[in-house]
Amino acid sequence: MEDRSKILIVDDDPDIRRVLTLLMRDSYEVAQAADGAAALRQLKAQPDTDLVVLDVMMPGMDGFETCAEMRKFSNVPILFLTAKSAEEDLLRAYAGGGDDFLSKPFSPGELLAKVRSLLRRWQEYRGKPASALELGGLEIDRTARTVKRGGKEISLTDTEYAILEYLLSQRGKTVTAPEMYEAVWKERFLPGSANTVMVHVLNLRRKIEEDPSNPRLIRTVWGKGYQID
Numbered sequence: 111m112e113d114r115s116k117i118l119i120v121d122d123d124p125d126i127r128r129v130l131t132l133l134m135r136d137s138y139e140v141a142q143a144a145d146g147a148a149a150l151r152q153l154k155a156q157p158d159t160d161l162v163v164l165d166v167m168m169p170g171m172d173g174f175e176t177c178a179e180m181r182k183f184s185n186v187p188i189l190f191l192t193a194k195s196a197e198e199d200l201l202r203a204y205a206g207g208g209d210d211f212l213s214k215p216f217s218p219g220e221l222l223a224k225v226r227s228l229l230r231r232w233q234e235y236r237g238k239p240a241s242a243l244e245l246g247g248l249e250i251d252r253t254a255r256t257v258k259r260g261g262k263e264i265s266l267t268d269t270e271y272a273i274l275e276y277l278l279s280q281r282g283k284t285v286t287a288p289e290m291y292e293a294v295w296k297e298r299f300l301p302g303s304a305n306t307v308m309v310h311v312l313n314l315r316r317k318i319e320e321d322p323s324n325p326r327l328i329r330t331v332w333g334k335g336y337q338i339d
Contacts, residue, residue: 114139120149121165146171166192174206181207187228187268204309209269227296246327270314277338286335
Protein backbone atom coordinates (compact mmCIF):
# COMPACT_ATOMS: atom_id res chain seq x y z
CA MET A 111 0.00 0.00 0.00
CA GLU A 112 1.37 3.40 -0.97
CA ASP A 113 2.42 5.63 1.91
CA ARG A 114 0.15 8.62 2.34
CA SER A 115 1.43 12.11 3.05
CA LYS A 116 1.23 13.09 6.72
CA ILE A 117 -0.51 16.37 7.60
CA LEU A 118 -0.66 18.03 11.01
CA ILE A 119 -3.64 20.35 11.62
CA VAL A 120 -3.13 22.92 14.37
CA ASP A 121 -6.17 24.95 15.50
CA ASP A 122 -7.70 25.71 18.89
CA ASP A 123 -11.23 25.35 17.45
CA PRO A 124 -12.30 21.66 17.56
CA ASP A 125 -14.96 22.23 14.90
CA ILE A 126 -12.37 23.56 12.44
CA ARG A 127 -10.04 20.66 13.19
CA ARG A 128 -12.91 18.23 12.59
CA VAL A 129 -13.92 19.84 9.28
CA LEU A 130 -10.34 19.98 7.99
CA THR A 131 -9.77 16.37 8.99
CA LEU A 132 -12.94 15.29 7.16
CA LEU A 133 -11.76 17.14 4.05
CA MET A 134 -8.35 15.50 4.01
CA ARG A 135 -8.55 12.10 5.68
CA ASP A 136 -9.48 10.22 2.50
CA SER A 137 -6.26 11.29 0.79
CA TYR A 138 -3.85 11.95 3.65
CA GLU A 139 -2.85 10.71 7.08
CA VAL A 140 -4.06 13.48 9.40
CA ALA A 141 -2.98 14.33 12.95
CA GLN A 142 -4.34 17.15 15.12
CA ALA A 143 -3.07 19.54 17.77
CA ALA A 144 -5.19 22.04 19.74
CA ASP A 145 -2.42 24.53 20.50
CA GLY A 146 1.14 25.50 19.68
CA ALA A 147 2.77 23.49 22.46
CA ALA A 148 0.93 20.31 21.45
CA ALA A 149 1.87 20.94 17.81
CA LEU A 150 5.57 21.15 18.68
CA ARG A 151 5.38 17.89 20.63
CA GLN A 152 3.57 16.19 17.75
CA LEU A 153 6.05 17.39 15.13
CA LYS A 154 9.02 16.26 17.22
CA ALA A 155 7.37 12.86 17.74
CA GLN A 156 6.65 12.53 13.99
CA PRO A 157 9.47 14.36 12.16
CA ASP A 158 8.43 12.80 8.83
CA THR A 159 5.33 15.02 8.78
CA ASP A 160 4.91 16.40 5.25
CA LEU A 161 2.80 19.52 5.93
CA VAL A 162 1.58 21.63 8.86
CA VAL A 163 -1.71 23.52 8.51
CA LEU A 164 -1.36 26.17 11.20
CA ASP A 165 -3.95 28.62 12.53
CA VAL A 166 -2.60 32.07 13.39
CA MET A 167 -5.04 33.20 16.08
CA MET A 168 -4.58 30.81 18.99
CA PRO A 169 -4.49 31.57 22.72
CA GLY A 170 -1.11 31.39 24.41
CA MET A 171 1.42 30.63 21.70
CA ASP A 172 -0.01 31.99 18.44
CA GLY A 173 0.69 30.62 14.99
CA PHE A 174 3.60 32.98 14.28
CA GLU A 175 5.35 31.97 17.52
CA THR A 176 4.62 28.29 16.89
CA CYS A 177 6.08 28.55 13.39
CA ALA A 178 9.23 30.21 14.73
CA GLU A 179 9.72 27.35 17.19
CA MET A 180 9.12 24.74 14.50
CA ARG A 181 11.75 26.34 12.30
CA LYS A 182 14.36 25.68 14.98
CA PHE A 183 14.23 21.96 14.21
CA SER A 184 12.15 21.37 11.07
CA ASN A 185 11.85 22.64 7.49
CA VAL A 186 8.41 21.06 6.96
CA PRO A 187 6.12 23.21 4.75
CA ILE A 188 3.73 25.37 6.79
CA LEU A 189 0.40 26.66 5.50
CA PHE A 190 -0.97 29.48 7.64
CA LEU A 191 -4.73 29.86 8.15
CA THR A 192 -5.94 33.24 9.38
CA ALA A 193 -9.09 35.30 9.72
CA LYS A 194 -7.02 38.33 8.75
CA SER A 195 -5.94 39.27 5.25
CA ALA A 196 -3.94 42.43 5.96
CA GLU A 197 -0.67 42.65 4.05
CA GLU A 198 1.38 42.99 7.25
CA ASP A 199 0.02 39.65 8.49
CA LEU A 200 0.86 38.01 5.17
CA LEU A 201 4.38 39.39 5.25
CA ARG A 202 4.82 38.38 8.88
CA ALA A 203 3.73 34.84 8.01
CA TYR A 204 6.32 34.57 5.25
CA ALA A 205 9.05 36.33 7.23
CA GLY A 206 8.51 33.91 10.11
CA GLY A 207 9.16 30.88 7.92
CA GLY A 208 5.71 30.09 6.55
CA ASP A 209 5.39 28.73 3.02
CA ASP A 210 1.87 29.80 2.12
CA PHE A 211 -1.10 31.71 3.49
CA LEU A 212 -4.88 31.19 3.27
CA SER A 213 -7.44 33.67 4.61
CA LYS A 214 -10.69 32.54 6.23
CA PRO A 215 -13.30 31.91 5.00
CA PHE A 216 -11.98 29.70 2.23
CA SER A 217 -13.54 27.05 0.03
CA PRO A 218 -12.63 23.36 0.39
CA GLY A 219 -11.30 23.42 -3.16
CA GLU A 220 -9.02 26.37 -2.42
CA LEU A 221 -7.60 24.67 0.67
CA LEU A 222 -7.01 21.34 -1.07
CA ALA A 223 -5.32 23.09 -4.00
CA LYS A 224 -2.88 24.80 -1.60
CA VAL A 225 -2.26 21.49 0.20
CA ARG A 226 -1.56 19.63 -3.05
CA SER A 227 0.75 22.39 -4.29
CA LEU A 228 2.83 22.44 -1.11
CA LEU A 229 3.05 18.65 -0.91
CA ARG A 230 4.01 18.37 -4.59
CA ARG A 231 6.83 20.88 -4.16
CA TRP A 232 8.03 19.27 -0.93
CA GLN A 233 8.14 15.82 -2.49
CA GLU A 234 9.78 17.11 -5.67
CA TYR A 235 12.63 18.91 -3.96
CA ARG A 236 13.20 16.14 -1.42
CA GLY A 237 13.63 13.72 -4.30
CA LYS A 238 16.21 15.56 -6.37
CA PRO A 239 19.05 13.41 -7.71
CA ALA A 240 22.49 13.51 -6.18
CA SER A 241 24.44 16.58 -7.11
CA ALA A 242 26.94 18.72 -5.25
CA LEU A 243 26.97 22.38 -6.15
CA GLU A 244 29.18 25.26 -5.07
CA LEU A 245 28.15 28.89 -5.09
CA GLY A 246 30.23 31.71 -3.67
CA GLY A 247 31.48 29.67 -0.73
CA LEU A 248 28.20 27.81 -0.25
CA GLU A 249 28.16 24.01 -0.45
CA ILE A 250 24.78 22.78 -1.75
CA ASP A 251 23.92 19.08 -1.43
CA ARG A 252 20.81 18.39 -3.53
CA THR A 253 20.47 14.85 -2.16
CA ALA A 254 20.35 15.91 1.47
CA ARG A 255 18.80 19.29 0.57
CA THR A 256 21.34 21.07 2.73
CA VAL A 257 23.27 24.29 2.32
CA LYS A 258 26.52 24.84 4.21
CA ARG A 259 29.11 27.56 4.55
CA GLY A 260 32.48 26.60 5.98
CA GLY A 261 31.08 23.21 6.95
CA LYS A 262 28.28 24.76 9.02
CA GLU A 263 24.74 24.07 7.87
CA ILE A 264 22.42 26.98 7.07
CA SER A 265 18.80 26.21 7.94
CA LEU A 266 16.51 26.98 4.99
CA THR A 267 12.78 26.45 4.72
CA ASP A 268 11.46 24.28 1.91
CA THR A 269 10.42 27.38 -0.03
CA GLU A 270 13.78 29.12 0.45
CA TYR A 271 15.61 26.02 -0.75
CA ALA A 272 13.27 25.73 -3.73
CA ILE A 273 13.96 29.35 -4.71
CA LEU A 274 17.72 28.83 -4.45
CA GLU A 275 17.63 25.66 -6.51
CA TYR A 276 15.38 27.23 -9.14
CA LEU A 277 17.70 30.22 -9.51
CA LEU A 278 20.64 27.83 -9.81
CA SER A 279 18.81 25.93 -12.55
CA GLN A 280 18.49 29.25 -14.40
CA ARG A 281 22.04 30.36 -13.64
CA GLY A 282 23.06 33.39 -15.68
CA LYS A 283 19.48 34.16 -16.66
CA THR A 284 17.29 36.91 -15.19
CA VAL A 285 14.22 35.31 -13.62
CA THR A 286 11.10 37.45 -13.31
CA ALA A 287 8.83 37.33 -10.25
CA PRO A 288 6.01 35.65 -12.22
CA GLU A 289 8.42 33.00 -13.56
CA MET A 290 9.78 32.27 -10.09
CA TYR A 291 6.36 32.19 -8.44
CA GLU A 292 4.86 29.79 -10.96
CA ALA A 293 7.94 27.53 -10.91
CA VAL A 294 8.34 27.41 -7.13
CA TRP A 295 4.80 27.83 -5.79
CA LYS A 296 3.29 26.01 -8.80
CA GLU A 297 0.33 28.38 -8.85
CA ARG A 298 -0.83 31.11 -11.22
CA PHE A 299 0.86 34.45 -10.58
CA LEU A 300 -1.50 37.12 -9.22
CA PRO A 301 -0.77 40.82 -8.53
CA GLY A 302 -0.12 40.20 -4.82
CA SER A 303 2.26 37.33 -5.55
CA ALA A 304 5.14 39.74 -6.20
CA ASN A 305 5.27 40.57 -2.48
CA THR A 306 5.41 36.87 -1.67
CA VAL A 307 8.43 36.40 -3.93
CA MET A 308 10.15 39.53 -2.60
CA VAL A 309 9.81 38.55 1.08
CA HIS A 310 11.08 35.01 0.50
CA VAL A 311 14.08 36.26 -1.50
CA LEU A 312 14.88 38.74 1.30
CA ASN A 313 14.71 35.95 3.88
CA LEU A 314 16.95 33.74 1.75
CA ARG A 315 19.49 36.54 1.33
CA ARG A 316 19.60 37.10 5.11
CA LYS A 317 20.68 33.50 5.50
CA ILE A 318 23.12 32.95 2.63
CA GLU A 319 24.62 36.35 1.86
CA GLU A 320 27.64 37.56 3.82
CA ASP A 321 26.20 41.09 3.57
CA PRO A 322 22.43 40.89 2.87
CA SER A 323 22.27 44.67 2.33
CA ASN A 324 24.74 44.24 -0.53
CA PRO A 325 23.87 40.82 -2.01
CA ARG A 326 26.49 39.23 -4.23
CA LEU A 327 24.95 35.78 -4.78
CA ILE A 328 21.33 36.62 -5.65
CA ARG A 329 21.36 39.87 -7.61
CA THR A 330 18.36 42.08 -8.27
CA VAL A 331 18.13 43.11 -11.89
CA TRP A 332 16.12 46.28 -11.46
CA GLY A 333 12.80 46.31 -13.26
CA LYS A 334 13.28 42.70 -14.39
CA GLY A 335 13.84 40.18 -11.61
CA TYR A 336 16.58 38.13 -9.93
CA GLN A 337 19.71 36.42 -11.13
CA ILE A 338 22.48 34.11 -9.96
CA ASP A 339 25.56 34.55 -12.17
